[in-house]
Amino acid sequence: MLNEHISNISSIETKKVSEHSGIEPFSRTLSRHGLKLNRNNTHTLQLNLGARCNQTCRHCHLNAGPGRKENMDAGIISEVISYAQRSKFETIDITGGAPELNPNIGMLIEEVFSLSLRIMLRSNLSALNDGRREYLFELLKAHRIVIVASFPSLNEAQTDSQRGDRIFQITIDALKKLNAMGYGHEGSGLELSLVSNPTGAFLPPNQAQTEKRFRQVLKRKWGIVFNNLFNFANVPLGRFRQWLVETNNLENYMGKLYSSFNPCSVDGLMCRSLVSVSWDGYLYDCDFNLARELFMGGHKIHVSEMSGPPPPHSHIATADHCYTCTAGSGFT
Amino acid sequence: METYYKPEDLPKFEEIGKDSPKLAQKFFEYYGAVFAEGELTEREKSLIALAVAHTVQCPYCIDAYTQDCLEKGSNLAEMTEAVHVATAIRGGSSLVHGVQMRNIAEKMSM
Numbered sequence: 001m002l003n004e005h006i007s008n009i010s011s012i013e014t015k016k017v018s019e020h021s022g023i024e025p026f027s028r029t030l031s032r033h034g035l036k037l038n039r040n041n042t043h044t045l046q047l048n049l050g051a052r053c054n055q056t057c058r059h060c061h062l063n064a065g066p067g068r069k070e071n072m073d074a075g076i077i078s079e080v081i082s083y084a085q086r087s088k089f090e091t092i093d094i095t096g097g098a099p100e101l102n103p104n105i106g107m108l109i110e111e112v113f114s115l116s117l118r119i120m121l122r123s124n125l126s127a128l129n130d131g132r133r134e135y136l137f138e139l140l141k142a143h144r145i146v147i148v149a150s151f152p153s154l155n156e157a158q159t160d161s162q163r164g165d166r167i168f169q170i171t172i173d174a175l176k177k178l179n180a181m182g183y184g185h186e187g188s189g190l191e192l193s194l195v196s197n198p199t200g201a202f203l204p205p206n207q208a209q210t211e212k213r214f215r216q217v218l219k220r221k222w223g224i225v226f227n228n229l230f231n232f233a234n235v236p237l238g239r240f241r242q243w244l245v246e247t248n249n250l251e252n253y254m255g256k257l258y259s260s261f262n263p264c265s266v267d268g269l270m271c272r273s274l275v276s277v278s279w280d281g282y283l284y285d286c287d288f289n290l291a292r293e294l295f296m297g298g299h300k301i302h303v304s305e306m307s308g309p310p311p312p313h314s315h316i317a318t319a320d321h322c323y324t325c326t327a328g329s330g331f332t
Numbered sequence: 333m334e335t336y337y338k339p340e341d342l343p344k345f346e347e348i349g350k351d352s353p354k355l356a357q358k359f360f361e362y363y364g365a366v367f368a369e370g371e372l373t374e375r376e377k378s379l380i381a382l383a384v385a386h387t388v389q390c391p392y393c394i395d396a397y398t399q400d401c402l403e404k405g406s407n408l409a410e411m412t413e414a415v416h417v418a419t420a421i422r423g424g425s426s427l428v429h430g431v432q433m434r435n436i437a438e439k440m441s442m
Contacts, residue, residue: 153407154407155407155408155409155410157407157408157409158407158408198402198403199407200402202399202402202403203403204403204405205374205375205403205404205405206374206404209369209373209374209375209404209405210405213373213375213405
């Protein structure tokens with residue numbers, strides 16, 4: 001099963017945090033505020049093609065890396081395509097690992113691009129721009145696939161510390177290439193969004209202010225343009241959790257997430273409108289629950305068993321890592 | 333070991349209002365307004381606060397504004413430069429008084 005040892009570590013550490021920090025369980029916090037976390041209409045299908053990745057980012061909640069073998073095979077991809085055909089999702093969101101490393105990525109994009117209004121590919125950019133995937137660049141452009149690229153910091157040392165040696169420069173080169181293809185330019189119809197995660201045990205800055213600064217600096221220093229920037233908090237799972245434990249930051253980080261709980265963020269949480277399918281075809285309420293092996297609504301259901309999107313009002317599985325998405329203005 | 337400065341005291345800052353709530357309220361309202369985005373961004377104000385924290389050598393302020401700078405999107409290179417600005421002004425303020433020293437010495441010397 002996906003990442004079993006991480007799940008074990010996570011369970012142990014969650015218990016430990018509760019014992020040592022006095023953090024109220026997430027479900028109890030919801031109850032105290034008179035809130036229930038149930039589904040709204042599910043309009044996004046997220047596909048996690050596997051944990052295989054060319055990078056070993058220190059904040060990765062999935063512990064993805066070159067040593068991971070899990071990859072969605074052609075059979076599961078066919079079942080996922082059938083599910084998308086019978087469910088009519090507004091958005092299909094392709095992620096990993098590095099989804100570019102899945103040998104079936106081209107076939108998947110060819111089959112799903114006409115099924116939804118918006119197809120997104122989450123990319124670390126280094127796998128996409130490794131010199132062997134020109135066909136994929138062309139395919140993404142031809143089908144106007146939205147590229148959501150990791151770009152944590154304007155600072156080379158911070159970026160490389162989180163994502164690996166030379167990743168900052170590799171990312172800059174890839175962004176320039178995408179810009180040259182038309183991506184990121186207003187009115188081109190080729191959307192390029194950036195995702196910034198904090199490079200340590202702290203919460204992300206104000207999104208609007210960060211976007212403004214990134215836009216100014218990227219344009220001035222490298223002539224790079226983009227459409228949107230999203231600030232996401234790091235989720236205390238997988239390799240990031242291991243780092244928090246090793247550096248004695250876990251308790252303080254969990255305390256930050258807990259004390260930043262914003263009840264107003266619950267209504268807009270992504271898990272209310274998204275269903276995530278793992279590399280082996282099982283369903284989860286989000287990619288973080290996938291990392292924790294918390295199945296959708298607490299039930300192990302395969303994509304082949306689904307007749308359509310999960311129904312409104314159905315239960316969403318939660319755990320203490322959910323505090324990440326309810327911190328401050330929320331993470332949707 | 334007992335010390336005068338305890339990290340767990342920092343979150344207790346607001347308790348200073350217990351016996352003088354009106355003054356504390358005025359201070360914290362002013363404090364919040366100062367750090368809100370204006371002509372300077374919140375990130376820029378946090379870097380200034382970090383530099384001042386080093387000038388007044390307040391461990392609470394250094395702790396708080398190191399974290400705040402990171403959470404406002406600053407990086408370690410920018411934060412280190414801010415501390416150097418504080419250092420340059422502190423050093424410069426000593427050195428510029430050397431002019432006073434020279435004036436006095438020159439007046440008294442042949």
